[in-house]
Amino acid sequence: MTAQPWLPVDALVREAVRAPLDAAVRRWSARWFAGRSVGVPRLAAVPATERPRGDWRVYRRAAAIDCSRQARTRIADLGLDCSLDRLTLGEADRRLVDAFEREVLRDLSQTVEDALGVLGDWRPAPETPAEPLGRLGGATAGLADDRGAPLLTLALPQACLLPLCRESLGPPRPGEEPPGSRVRALASTPVALEAVLGQAEVALADLKALAPGDVLVLDTRLDGPALLRVAGAGRPVAEGVLTQDEDALALKLK
Amino acid sequence: MKARHNAEPARPDADAGPTNLTKARPLVPLDSALFKDVNVAIQAKLGLATLSVEELLALRAGSVVKLDVRLNELIELRLNQSLVARGEIVAVDDHFGVRIVEIAEVA
Numbered sequence: 001m002t003a004q005p006w007l008p009v010d011a012l013v014r015e016a017v018r019a020p021l022d023a024a025v026r027r028w029s030a031r032w033f034a035g036r037s038v039g040v041p042r043l044a045a046v047p048a049t050e051r052p053r054g055d056w057r058v059y060r061r062a063a064a065i066d067c068s069r070q071a072r073t074r075i076a077d078l079g080l081d082c083s084l085d086r087l088t089l090g091e092a093d094r095r096l097v098d099a100f101e102r103e104v105l106r107d108l109s110q111t112v113e114d115a116l117g118v119l120g121d122w123r124p125a126p127e128t129p130a131e132p133l134g135r136l137g138g139a140t141a142g143l144a145d146d147r148g149a150p151l152l153t154l155a156l157p158q159a160c161l162l163p164l165c166r167e168s169l170g171p172p173r174p175g176e177e178p179p180g181s182r183v184r185a186l187a188s189t190p191v192a193l194e195a196v197l198g199q200a201e202v203a204l205a206d207l208k209a210l211a212p213g214d215v216l217v218l219d220t221r222l223d224g225p226a227l228l229r230v231a232g233a234g235r236p237v238a239e240g241v242l243t244q245d246e247d248a249l250a251l252k253l254k
Numbered sequence: 255m256k257a258r259h260n261a262e263p264a265r266p267d268a269d270a271g272p273t274n275l276t277k278a279r280p281l282v283p284l285d286s287a288l289f290k291d292v293n294v295a296i297q298a299k300l301g302l303a304t305l306s307v308e309e310l311l312a313l314r315a316g317s318v319v320k321l322d323v324r325l326n327e328l329i330e331l332r333l334n335q336s337l338v339a340r341g342e343i344v345a346v347d348d349h350f351g352v353r354i355v356e357i358a359e360v361a
Contacts, residue, residue, distance in 0.1 A: 187308035195300040195321050197329065197343070197350055202296055204289035208360050210339065216331070218298055218350045226300060228319060238313060242300075245320040249300055249327075253317045 005162050009045040009137040012161040016168030017116075018043050018141075024115030025108070025143055032104050033078040038151050040141045048137035052155050057126035059102075059109040062118050064132035064155040071152035072101050078151070079104055102126070112154060117163040133157045192231040195251055197242070198224075225254055296338070298352050299330045328355055 022040040029038035046052050054066030065071075076084050076097050089097065106125060132155035139161060141154040198220030202210070210216075220226065225239035228251055240251035282288055301323035305313075313319070323329065328340035331352060339357040343350060 183307075183311070187306060189307045190304050191307060191310055193303045193305060193310075193319070195303065195319075197298040197300050197352075199295045199297045200352075201293045204292045204294060207294060207296075207333075210354060210357055212354050212357060215344060215346060215351045215353045216296060216298075216341075217346045218352065220350045222345055222348050222350060224350075228303070231302060237310070238319075240319065243318060244325055245318055247325055248320050249323045249325060250318050250320045251300075251303075253313060253315055253319065 004136065004159060005166075006136060006158065007162060007165060009047050009139065009158065012158060012165050013043040013045045013139050014165065014168065017139075017161055017164045020115050020164060021112065021141060024111045025141075028108050028111040031107070034081065036078055036145055038078075038143050038145050040154075041144055041148075043139045043141050043156075045139050046133055046137050046155075048133075048135060050137070052132060052140050052153070054132070054153055054155065056129055056132040056155060057105070058123050058129050058132070059106045059125045061109075061113055061122060062157055062160045063109045063112045063116075064129055064157075065105050065109060066153040066155070067105065067126075068152075074151050075101050075104050108154075112156075113160070116156070116160050118160050134159065193228050193237065194231045195226055195228050195249075197226045226251055228253070294333060297332045298343075298350075299332050301327075301329070 018040060021043075026037055026039050029036065054064075055068045056064040057067045058064050073084055079100060080097070084097065134157040136158040138155065138157040138159075141156060143151040143154065145151065198218035200216040200218050202216065223241070226242060227236040228238045228240065229236040238251075238253045240253040243250050243252045301321035303319045303321050305319070328342055329352065330337050331339040331341060331354070339354050341352040341354040341356070344353045345351065
Protein backbone atom coordinates (compact mmCIF):
# COMPACT_ATOMS: atom_id res chain seq x y z
CA MET A 1 0.00 0.00 0.00
CA THR A 2 1.45 3.33 -1.01
CA ALA A 3 -0.17 6.66 -0.27
CA GLN A 4 -0.13 9.10 -3.16
CA PRO A 5 -0.93 12.77 -3.15
CA TRP A 6 -4.32 13.44 -4.68
CA LEU A 7 -6.52 16.23 -5.99
CA PRO A 8 -9.79 16.11 -7.96
CA VAL A 9 -8.80 15.79 -11.64
CA ASP A 10 -10.60 18.95 -12.67
CA ALA A 11 -8.47 20.88 -10.19
CA LEU A 12 -5.37 19.81 -12.14
CA VAL A 13 -6.50 21.60 -15.26
CA ARG A 14 -5.50 25.17 -14.46
CA GLU A 15 -3.62 27.99 -16.12
CA ALA A 16 -0.74 27.64 -13.64
CA VAL A 17 -0.16 24.19 -15.11
CA ARG A 18 -1.01 24.91 -18.73
CA ALA A 19 1.18 28.01 -19.13
CA PRO A 20 4.55 26.42 -18.21
CA LEU A 21 3.58 23.33 -20.19
CA ASP A 22 2.79 25.49 -23.19
CA ALA A 23 6.11 27.33 -22.86
CA ALA A 24 8.03 24.05 -22.63
CA VAL A 25 6.31 22.60 -25.67
CA ARG A 26 7.07 25.78 -27.64
CA ARG A 27 10.78 25.46 -26.73
CA TRP A 28 10.64 21.87 -27.91
CA SER A 29 8.95 22.75 -31.19
CA ALA A 30 11.49 25.55 -31.81
CA ARG A 31 14.26 22.96 -31.50
CA TRP A 32 12.74 20.55 -34.04
CA PHE A 33 10.34 22.37 -36.34
CA ALA A 34 11.82 25.41 -38.02
CA GLY A 35 9.30 28.22 -38.19
CA ARG A 36 6.30 26.31 -36.79
CA SER A 37 5.42 26.98 -33.20
CA VAL A 38 3.46 24.27 -31.43
CA GLY A 39 1.86 24.85 -28.06
CA VAL A 40 -0.72 23.52 -25.61
CA PRO A 41 -3.91 25.54 -26.11
CA ARG A 42 -5.85 23.59 -23.51
CA LEU A 43 -5.84 20.79 -20.99
CA ALA A 44 -8.74 18.39 -20.48
CA ALA A 45 -9.38 16.61 -17.21
CA VAL A 46 -9.75 12.83 -17.46
CA PRO A 47 -11.36 11.05 -14.50
CA ALA A 48 -9.86 7.84 -13.18
CA THR A 49 -12.71 5.84 -14.68
CA GLU A 50 -11.89 6.84 -18.24
CA ARG A 51 -9.04 5.69 -20.43
CA PRO A 52 -8.17 8.30 -23.04
CA ARG A 53 -8.09 6.92 -26.59
CA GLY A 54 -4.68 6.70 -28.17
CA ASP A 55 -1.71 4.59 -29.07
CA TRP A 56 0.14 5.51 -25.91
CA ARG A 57 3.87 5.29 -25.33
CA VAL A 58 5.87 6.41 -22.32
CA TYR A 59 9.30 7.58 -23.41
CA ARG A 60 10.70 8.62 -20.09
CA ARG A 61 8.97 8.58 -16.73
CA ALA A 62 5.32 9.49 -16.73
CA ALA A 63 4.04 11.52 -19.66
CA ALA A 64 2.44 9.28 -22.27
CA ILE A 65 2.39 10.34 -25.91
CA ASP A 66 -0.23 9.28 -28.42
CA CYS A 67 1.99 7.77 -31.13
CA SER A 68 -0.69 6.99 -33.66
CA ARG A 69 0.49 6.60 -37.26
CA GLN A 70 -1.09 9.96 -38.01
CA ALA A 71 0.71 11.79 -35.20
CA ARG A 72 4.05 10.29 -36.13
CA THR A 73 3.61 11.26 -39.74
CA ARG A 74 2.80 14.83 -38.72
CA ILE A 75 5.95 14.94 -36.56
CA ALA A 76 8.10 13.72 -39.40
CA ASP A 77 6.43 16.10 -41.87
CA LEU A 78 7.00 19.10 -39.64
CA GLY A 79 10.52 18.12 -38.66
CA LEU A 80 11.67 17.25 -42.14
CA ASP A 81 9.52 19.93 -43.74
CA CYS A 82 8.06 17.67 -46.38
CA SER A 83 5.05 15.47 -46.94
CA LEU A 84 6.07 11.87 -46.31
CA ASP A 85 2.76 10.53 -47.60
CA ARG A 86 3.73 11.54 -51.08
CA LEU A 87 7.14 9.88 -50.95
CA THR A 88 7.99 6.25 -51.28
CA LEU A 89 10.65 5.49 -48.71
CA GLY A 90 13.18 2.71 -48.87
CA GLU A 91 13.89 0.51 -45.85
CA ALA A 92 16.94 2.52 -44.81
CA ASP A 93 15.10 5.85 -45.11
CA ARG A 94 12.16 4.46 -43.20
CA ARG A 95 14.45 3.46 -40.36
CA LEU A 96 16.04 6.88 -40.34
CA VAL A 97 12.66 8.58 -40.14
CA ASP A 98 11.62 6.21 -37.32
CA ALA A 99 14.76 7.08 -35.38
CA PHE A 100 14.09 10.76 -35.95
CA GLU A 101 10.48 10.48 -34.69
CA ARG A 102 11.64 8.58 -31.68
CA GLU A 103 14.24 11.16 -30.79
CA VAL A 104 11.75 14.03 -31.20
CA LEU A 105 9.23 12.26 -28.98
CA ARG A 106 11.82 11.35 -26.35
CA ASP A 107 12.87 14.98 -26.25
CA LEU A 108 9.22 16.03 -25.94
CA SER A 109 8.65 13.87 -22.89
CA GLN A 110 11.88 15.06 -21.31
CA THR A 111 11.00 18.72 -21.92
CA VAL A 112 7.47 18.26 -20.61
CA GLU A 113 8.48 16.28 -17.56
CA ASP A 114 11.26 18.71 -16.67
CA ALA A 115 8.79 21.59 -16.95
CA LEU A 116 6.30 19.79 -14.71
CA GLY A 117 8.99 18.87 -12.17
CA VAL A 118 8.13 15.21 -12.41
CA LEU A 119 9.93 12.73 -10.23
CA GLY A 120 9.13 9.19 -11.14
CA ASP A 121 10.55 5.77 -11.78
CA TRP A 122 12.47 5.32 -14.95
CA ARG A 123 10.83 3.04 -17.46
CA PRO A 124 12.44 1.30 -20.38
CA ALA A 125 11.57 3.60 -23.26
CA PRO A 126 9.35 3.58 -25.08
CA GLU A 127 6.90 1.55 -23.04
CA THR A 128 3.27 0.91 -23.94
CA PRO A 129 1.27 1.46 -20.77
CA ALA A 130 -2.07 -0.25 -20.24
CA GLU A 131 -3.25 2.77 -18.27
CA PRO A 132 -1.53 5.92 -19.56
CA LEU A 133 -2.99 7.94 -16.68
CA GLY A 134 -2.40 5.37 -13.98
CA ARG A 135 -5.26 4.64 -11.61
CA LEU A 136 -5.90 8.20 -10.47
CA GLY A 137 -6.78 9.86 -13.73
CA GLY A 138 -5.14 13.08 -14.87
CA ALA A 139 -5.34 15.26 -17.94
CA THR A 140 -4.75 15.18 -21.65
CA ALA A 141 -2.95 18.01 -23.40
CA GLY A 142 -3.65 18.47 -27.07
CA LEU A 143 -0.64 19.89 -28.90
CA ALA A 144 -1.55 22.15 -31.80
CA ASP A 145 0.19 24.71 -33.98
CA ASP A 146 -0.79 28.36 -33.97
CA ARG A 147 -3.30 27.81 -36.75
CA GLY A 148 -5.04 25.29 -34.54
CA ALA A 149 -3.96 22.21 -36.47
CA PRO A 150 -3.57 19.32 -34.03
CA LEU A 151 -0.22 17.55 -33.80
CA LEU A 152 -0.52 14.96 -31.07
CA THR A 153 -1.90 14.39 -27.59
CA LEU A 154 -0.12 13.96 -24.27
CA ALA A 155 -1.58 12.00 -21.38
CA LEU A 156 -0.38 13.40 -18.08
CA PRO A 157 -1.12 11.33 -15.00
CA GLN A 158 -2.22 13.04 -11.82
CA ALA A 159 1.23 12.61 -10.23
CA CYS A 160 2.74 14.47 -13.16
CA LEU A 161 0.61 17.57 -12.68
CA LEU A 162 0.43 17.71 -8.91
CA PRO A 163 3.74 19.45 -8.17
CA LEU A 164 2.94 22.54 -10.30
CA CYS A 165 -0.65 22.46 -9.21
CA ARG A 166 0.26 22.40 -5.53
CA GLU A 167 2.80 25.15 -6.05
CA SER A 168 0.17 27.41 -7.58
CA LEU A 169 -2.20 26.72 -4.70
CA GLY A 170 0.39 27.81 -2.14
CA PRO A 171 1.17 26.14 1.15
CA PRO A 172 -1.71 24.88 3.29
CA ARG A 173 -3.08 27.43 5.72
CA PRO A 174 -1.93 26.74 9.27
CA GLY A 175 -4.80 25.59 11.51
CA GLU A 176 -6.26 28.12 13.88
CA GLU A 177 -6.02 25.83 16.85
CA PRO A 178 -3.59 23.02 17.56
CA PRO A 179 -5.05 19.50 17.68
CA GLY A 180 -6.25 18.62 21.15
CA SER A 181 -5.93 15.57 23.32
CA ARG A 182 -7.38 12.39 21.85
CA VAL A 183 -8.36 11.15 25.28
CA ARG A 184 -10.29 14.34 26.00
CA ALA A 185 -12.07 14.06 22.67
CA LEU A 186 -13.08 10.52 23.54
CA ALA A 187 -14.43 11.54 26.93
CA SER A 188 -18.09 11.55 25.94
CA THR A 189 -18.00 8.33 23.89
CA PRO A 190 -20.38 5.88 25.53
CA VAL A 191 -19.08 2.42 26.37
CA ALA A 192 -21.52 -0.39 27.15
CA LEU A 193 -20.28 -2.62 29.93
CA GLU A 194 -21.91 -5.86 30.94
CA ALA A 195 -21.73 -7.36 34.37
CA VAL A 196 -21.46 -11.13 34.58
CA LEU A 197 -22.11 -12.85 37.87
CA GLY A 198 -20.52 -16.11 36.89
CA GLN A 199 -21.12 -19.24 34.92
CA ALA A 200 -22.27 -22.81 35.34
CA GLU A 201 -21.10 -25.84 33.41
CA VAL A 202 -24.02 -27.92 32.21
CA ALA A 203 -23.94 -31.23 30.38
CA LEU A 204 -25.87 -31.05 27.12
CA ALA A 205 -28.21 -33.76 28.31
CA ASP A 206 -29.03 -31.75 31.46
CA LEU A 207 -29.51 -28.61 29.43
CA LYS A 208 -32.45 -30.18 27.67
CA ALA A 209 -34.06 -31.11 30.98
CA LEU A 210 -33.73 -27.66 32.60
CA ALA A 211 -37.07 -26.38 33.84
CA PRO A 212 -38.41 -23.57 35.99
CA GLY A 213 -37.50 -24.12 39.62
CA ASP A 214 -34.15 -25.74 38.83
CA VAL A 215 -31.13 -24.05 40.33
CA LEU A 216 -27.85 -23.63 38.50
CA VAL A 217 -24.91 -23.23 40.86
CA LEU A 218 -22.48 -20.63 39.56
CA ASP A 219 -18.73 -20.76 39.89
CA THR A 220 -18.67 -17.50 41.86
CA ARG A 221 -18.50 -17.55 45.67
CA LEU A 222 -20.80 -15.31 47.66
CA ASP A 223 -17.84 -13.14 48.62
CA GLY A 224 -16.29 -13.41 45.20
CA PRO A 225 -16.29 -10.87 42.40
CA ALA A 226 -18.59 -10.42 39.46
CA LEU A 227 -16.87 -9.29 36.28
CA LEU A 228 -17.40 -6.11 34.39
CA ARG A 229 -16.42 -6.19 30.75
CA VAL A 230 -16.95 -4.29 27.55
CA ALA A 231 -20.15 -5.72 26.08
CA GLY A 232 -19.40 -8.26 23.39
CA ALA A 233 -15.65 -8.28 24.07
CA GLY A 234 -13.95 -10.94 26.11
CA ARG A 235 -11.58 -9.33 28.54
CA PRO A 236 -12.92 -8.04 31.86
CA VAL A 237 -12.11 -4.42 32.65
CA ALA A 238 -12.87 -4.60 36.37
CA GLU A 239 -14.35 -6.84 39.02
CA GLY A 240 -16.47 -6.04 41.99
CA VAL A 241 -18.83 -7.37 44.61
CA LEU A 242 -22.59 -7.09 44.27
CA THR A 243 -24.18 -4.22 46.03
CA GLN A 244 -27.11 -1.89 45.50
CA ASP A 245 -27.53 1.65 44.36
CA GLU A 246 -31.03 3.17 44.67
CA ASP A 247 -32.80 -0.20 44.39
CA ALA A 248 -30.72 -1.17 41.40
CA LEU A 249 -28.08 -3.85 41.35
CA ALA A 250 -24.60 -2.39 41.34
CA LEU A 251 -21.01 -3.49 41.51
CA LYS A 252 -18.57 -2.08 44.04
CA LEU A 253 -15.24 -2.35 42.28
CA LYS A 254 -12.26 -4.02 43.87
CA MET B 255 -28.93 -35.70 2.55
CA LYS B 256 -28.97 -38.15 -0.27
CA ALA B 257 -29.34 -41.18 1.99
CA ARG B 258 -32.33 -39.60 3.68
CA HIS B 259 -34.02 -38.78 0.42
CA ASN B 260 -33.82 -42.41 -0.56
CA ALA B 261 -35.11 -43.61 2.77
CA GLU B 262 -38.16 -41.34 2.81
CA PRO B 263 -39.31 -40.92 -0.77
CA ALA B 264 -42.90 -40.19 0.25
CA ARG B 265 -42.14 -37.05 2.31
CA PRO B 266 -43.57 -34.07 0.45
CA ASP B 267 -40.87 -31.68 1.75
CA ALA B 268 -38.01 -34.06 1.14
CA ASP B 269 -36.92 -32.11 -1.93
CA ALA B 270 -37.25 -28.71 -0.41
CA GLY B 271 -33.54 -28.42 0.30
CA PRO B 272 -31.49 -27.39 3.28
CA THR B 273 -33.91 -24.74 4.59
CA ASN B 274 -36.22 -27.53 5.67
CA LEU B 275 -33.50 -29.39 7.52
CA THR B 276 -34.78 -28.31 10.93
CA LYS B 277 -38.19 -29.82 10.20
CA ALA B 278 -36.75 -33.19 9.34
CA ARG B 279 -35.99 -35.58 12.16
CA PRO B 280 -32.39 -34.85 13.31
CA LEU B 281 -29.82 -37.57 12.77
CA VAL B 282 -28.40 -36.90 16.23
CA PRO B 283 -30.99 -35.96 18.87
CA LEU B 284 -29.97 -33.60 21.68
CA ASP B 285 -30.44 -36.32 24.31
CA SER B 286 -28.26 -38.76 22.43
CA ALA B 287 -25.65 -40.65 24.39
CA LEU B 288 -23.16 -38.88 22.15
CA PHE B 289 -23.66 -35.74 24.21
CA LYS B 290 -23.39 -37.40 27.60
CA ASP B 291 -19.97 -35.91 28.24
CA VAL B 292 -20.32 -32.61 26.38
CA ASN B 293 -20.52 -29.64 28.70
CA VAL B 294 -21.51 -26.10 27.87
CA ALA B 295 -21.00 -22.95 29.92
CA ILE B 296 -24.12 -21.01 30.79
CA GLN B 297 -23.35 -17.46 31.77
CA ALA B 298 -25.29 -15.48 34.33
CA LYS B 299 -25.47 -11.90 33.09
CA LEU B 300 -26.48 -9.29 35.63
CA GLY B 301 -27.06 -6.36 33.33
CA LEU B 302 -25.52 -3.45 31.53
CA ALA B 303 -23.97 -0.19 32.58
CA THR B 304 -23.26 2.48 30.00
CA LEU B 305 -20.40 4.73 30.98
CA SER B 306 -18.64 7.43 29.04
CA VAL B 307 -14.95 6.96 28.40
CA GLU B 308 -14.35 9.75 30.89
CA GLU B 309 -16.27 7.90 33.58
CA LEU B 310 -14.60 4.64 32.65
CA LEU B 311 -11.15 6.16 33.06
CA ALA B 312 -12.16 7.63 36.40
CA LEU B 313 -13.07 4.23 37.89
CA ARG B 314 -11.08 3.36 41.00
CA ALA B 315 -11.24 0.62 43.63
CA GLY B 316 -14.36 1.34 45.63
CA SER B 317 -16.25 2.98 42.76
CA VAL B 318 -19.84 1.82 42.47
CA VAL B 319 -21.14 1.00 38.99
CA LYS B 320 -24.92 1.01 38.84
CA LEU B 321 -26.45 -1.59 36.52
CA ASP B 322 -29.65 -1.31 34.52
CA VAL B 323 -31.42 -4.02 36.59
CA ARG B 324 -33.51 -3.51 39.69
CA LEU B 325 -32.80 -5.59 42.79
CA ASN B 326 -35.87 -7.76 42.30
CA GLU B 327 -35.46 -8.22 38.57
CA LEU B 328 -34.65 -11.54 36.94
CA ILE B 329 -31.18 -11.94 35.50
CA GLU B 330 -30.34 -13.48 32.15
CA LEU B 331 -28.82 -16.89 31.49
CA ARG B 332 -26.93 -16.87 28.25
CA LEU B 333 -25.57 -19.74 26.20
CA ASN B 334 -23.06 -18.59 23.58
CA GLN B 335 -24.37 -15.02 23.88
CA SER B 336 -27.98 -16.16 23.29
CA LEU B 337 -30.56 -15.60 25.97
CA VAL B 338 -31.96 -19.02 26.96
CA ALA B 339 -33.52 -18.45 30.38
CA ARG B 340 -34.17 -15.93 33.17
CA GLY B 341 -33.96 -16.50 36.86
CA GLU B 342 -33.43 -15.04 40.29
CA ILE B 343 -30.17 -14.84 42.16
CA VAL B 344 -29.94 -17.32 45.03
CA ALA B 345 -27.24 -18.40 47.42
CA VAL B 346 -26.33 -22.07 47.36
CA ASP B 347 -24.08 -22.81 50.31
CA ASP B 348 -21.21 -20.40 49.74
CA HIS B 349 -21.82 -19.91 46.01
CA PHE B 350 -24.16 -17.83 43.96
CA GLY B 351 -26.78 -19.65 41.98
CA VAL B 352 -29.68 -18.86 39.70
CA ARG B 353 -33.15 -20.36 40.16
CA ILE B 354 -34.75 -20.65 36.76
CA VAL B 355 -38.07 -18.83 36.42
CA GLU B 356 -38.47 -18.53 32.69
CA ILE B 357 -37.03 -20.90 30.11
CA ALA B 358 -37.69 -21.49 26.46
CA GLU B 359 -39.10 -24.76 25.15
CA VAL B 360 -36.46 -27.13 23.80
CA ALA B 361 -36.60 -26.78 20.06
